Amino acid sequence: MKAVVLEKTEGTPGQVYYPLKATDLPIPTPAPTEVVIKILAAALNHKDLFCRQHLYPGVDFDIPLFGDGVGIVVAAGTPTLERQWKGKKVVLVPGRGWTSDPNGPETGNYATLGGTRFLPNEGTLQEYVAYPAEDIEDAPLHLTNTEAAALPLCGLTAYRATITKGHVTAGQNVLVTGIGGGVALNAMQFAAARGATVFVTSSSEEKLSKAKELGASAGVNYKVSDWEKQLAKLLPKSRPYLDAVIDGAGGEIVNKTSGLLKHGGIIVSYGMTLGPQAPFTIKALLKNIEMRGSTMGSRKEFADMVDLVRNKQIHPVISHVVNGLNNVDELFEIMKRGENFGKLVVTVSDEGDQAKL
Numbered sequence: 001m002k003a004v005v006l007e008k009t010e011g012t013p014g015q016v017y018y019p020l021k022a023t024d025l026p027i028p029t030p031a032p033t034e035v036v037i038k039i040l041a042a043a044l045n046h047k048d049l050f051c052r053q054h055l056y057p058g059v060d061f062d063i064p065l066f067g068d069g070v071g072i073v074v075a076a077g078t079p080t081l082e083r084q085w086k087g088k089k090v091v092l093v094p095g096r097g098w099t100s101d102p103n104g105p106e107t108g109n110y111a112t113l114g115g116t117r118f119l120p121n122e123g124t125l126q127e128y129v130a131y132p133a134e135d136i137e138d139a140p141l142h143l144t145n146t147e148a149a150a151l152p153l154c155g156l157t158a159y160r161a162t163i164t165k166g167h168v169t170a171g172q173n174v175l176v177t178g179i180g181g182g183v184a185l186n187a188m189q190f191a192a193a194r195g196a197t198v199f200v201t202s203s204s205e206e207k208l209s210k211a212k213e214l215g216a217s218a219g220v221n222y223k224v225s226d227w228e229k230q231l232a233k234l235l236p237k238s239r240p241y242l243d244a245v246i247d248g249a250g251g252e253i254v255n256k257t258s259g260l261l262k263h264g265g266i267i268v269s270y271g272m273t274l275g276p277q278a279p280f281t282i283k284a285l286l287k288n289i290e291m292r293g294s295t296m297g298s299r300k301e302f303a304d305m306v307d308l309v310r311n312k313q314i315h316p317v318i319s320h321v322v323n324g325l326n327n328v329d330e331l332f333e334i335m336k337r338g339e340n341f342g343k344l345v346v347t348v349s350d351e352g353d354q355a356k357l
């Protein structure tokens with residue numbers, strides 16, 4: 001079967017950009033606790049770009065890339081698992097080693113799927129993958145293959161940031177920054193599904209308009225130096241403050257938003273696209289603002305996220321789709337140019353959406 005891995009070349013972390021390499025691997029046979037999944041579609045995450053730049057821990061040149069995917073179960077390690085799963089369309093939990101503790105992984109060995117040595121042989125950029133049966137969920141029936149492939153990693157990260165750490169509830173005002181991003185769009189959808197009023201930022205007027213079509217109340221362009229002042233004018237008179245900020249960019253986010261947040265407001269930081277720091281300020285401290293780090297999430301949060309998506313009939317936003325494992329490079333180029341609004345997906349099998357079971 002075909003798979004896509006990284007090709008090792010000379011270069012230092014941050015300077016290097018490893019090419020993609022197609023490789024042939026044997027179709028896996030399942031261990032007694034596993035199923036074999038025929039991948040239908042897979043999706044790119046920022047982490048995969050970091051792997052190519054050697055800025056992600058544990059980069060491995062033999063492990064297929066990508067942690068997002070949807071597929072059909074074609075085999076199982078025991079007759080019981082076969083009866084339970086064979087023929088079902090499933091999404092893969094994109095991390096391992098974290099059951100349910102809201103504070104973080106119980107094991108200290110949390111590993112994410114795709115491109116690293118921490119989960120050998122696993123990654124969704126291959127035609128078949130053997131996967132623990134306890135780490136799959138039925139794909140929500142209202143989703144197409146590309147939408148289902150787009151959901152796992154960003155959905156999980158957004159769920160933890162918005163619901164577990166952000167405590168977003170009905171009636172609140174929430175700011176989601178960088179709305180073109182996959183996590184940000186899910187965060188906007190989840191906050192809106194909770195009944196919050198959502199404000200967004202973006203580098204592009206077009207993306208701000210699209211976000212409003214998808215449920216954002218209003219937005220401002222973060223390229224404008226005083227965007228926080230513009231945002232202040234957009235807050236409703238009846239509730240002229242933010243309850244929470246869900247941020248994946250870092251940089252000056254505390255400085256920019258502490259004047260907008262209520263006393264005791266929450267800034268959830270799930271990423272630092274702009275660099276490895278986001279300084280806390282005395283102004284934020286004096287308002288009792290809490291800054292909370294947030295990562296992907298537990299197995300339980302994954303199941304809860306899939307339930308929310310199913311119950312509220314939420315559709316992940318798809319930016320671009322390419323067909324076939326040979327065309328994945330194009331997705332990386334789109335992400336590097338910042339052109340995406342939502343997720344970048346590759347269809348791996350030509351079974352298409354007829355495979356929706």
Ligand SMILES: NC(=O)c1ccc[n+]([C@@H]2O[C@H](COP(=O)([O-])OP(=O)(O)OC[C@H]3O[C@@H](n4cnc5c(N)ncnc54)[C@H](OP(=O)(O)O)[C@@H]3O)[C@@H](O)[C@H]2O)c1
Pocket residue numbers: 045046047153154157177178179180181182183184201202203204207222248249251270271272273274294295296335338340342
């Ligand atoms: N902690 C975790 O486990 C975890 C999991 C997933 C992702 N992440 C991190 O979260 C970040 C976003 O991930 P993603 O997959 O959603 O990436 P993505 O789809 O590539 O989105 C990145 C977005 O960042 C926004 N951005 C860039 N500069 C910005 C700025 N100055 N202010 C505000 N927003 C800015 C852009 O928004 P516009 O296009 O609207 O301008 C862009 O669309 C990455 O750093 C990623 O590594 C962390």
